[in-house]
Amino acid sequence: MTCTLGEVKNRADFIVYWGGNPAECHPRHFTKYALMPKSQFLPRGRKDRTMVLVDIRETKSVKASDVFLQVRPGKDFELITVLRAMIKDQPISEAQIAETGLSVEQLQDFVARMKAARFGVFFFGMGLSMTRGKHMNSAALLTLAAEMNAFTKFVAMPMRGHGNVTGADVIMRWQTGYPFGISFNRGYPRYNPGEFSTVDVLVRGDTDCAFIIGADPGATMPKPAIEHLKRVPTIVLDPHVTHTSKMARVHITTAPAGISAPGTAYRMDEIPLPLRPALESPYPSDEEVVRRIKETILKKPDWMGERPQMLTTQV
């Protein structure tokens, strides 16, 4: 249950940022889409919108908010569950509310504002999805958004992180049916986060080679995963020297995508944006390097000998 940022810009009069700090992490989000723009339905721009920030601390985004709800760390799921009950006028004990770190009045005001909105949006960040509870927290918020549609229009959208992570999900989805954590070992895609996802594969030591394109797991992944990357031959395609390229057996410098190499980037609402290169680069694009590697591999004899048509017997 989501929408595009264009709809947010034109219609959303009630914005909730949950576990995110857009003032620092998505600095153009307020001005381009969520708070400032004026539209046919919100002619006074910021004055026609209400913004609620839910976080465990006072971030720089607090200044831009109308209401700040400081939830107790690790109690997002509990708070969402309480809100789900309150919108349906189900009984809630004082202890259950106190557990969230907020008062009854704060929550009653929040629920009243949600119900009075014409078009509400939950933008949720890593503060919700990467703390204890993880996908269960996200699922609870998505459920709250769905349930709010009994009263008014409500949607939810994740605040995606690095450039074009949405693109990786979208492409994998239309190619395989799954967004991430996919294994092709049997010759067809299988999906199982926790088993086939990158961190898990590396931590278990299931892979004996790694091919990394435009990412720096050596500076972002947990230590056990990094240790395994150091043990196996790792090939990196990256415009820069990174922590990962330093531990790699092979580092191929490529042209930066969107600056020196053309392509398509997906905005966090999954809108594809074509990119034209502004500068020339002496280096090939990631796509060209991958294509050339693939062509070279195809010239080599198949390690299985004559490959059978179906791989159903291979386990």
Add this chain to the structure above:
Amino acid sequence: MSAKRYLLNPMRTAKQGVQVNVGKEGDEYIEITTTLSIHPDDMAEIGVSDGDRVLVKTEFGEAEFGCQTAKVPEGMIFVPYGPPTCQLMDGGTDGTGMPTSKGWEVEVTPVGGSKFEEKAE
């Protein structure tokens, strides 16, 4: 030695985001990702002051950071994501594919020397 446990929350900042693109080998990126923000009372309890170095330990690893006071809730520590925070993370993902990257219980102990002294040298 302080035995009190704190809640560590790695997070992102605008400066860190800029420095990721400038270069992770740069002094500024290293400075940002090795400086934690902590409540003044917590800092006093640990026995350190602004600029002093502390060792942060989880059950999975440890890393050294410089301290700075900030307007953060008591009992909580914030530090921008970076190679030092990777050292503290568990490889388990609870079947989700993503490691828990926020809300770890950590032990904080002072270590000799200050970040400022080291710079002066």
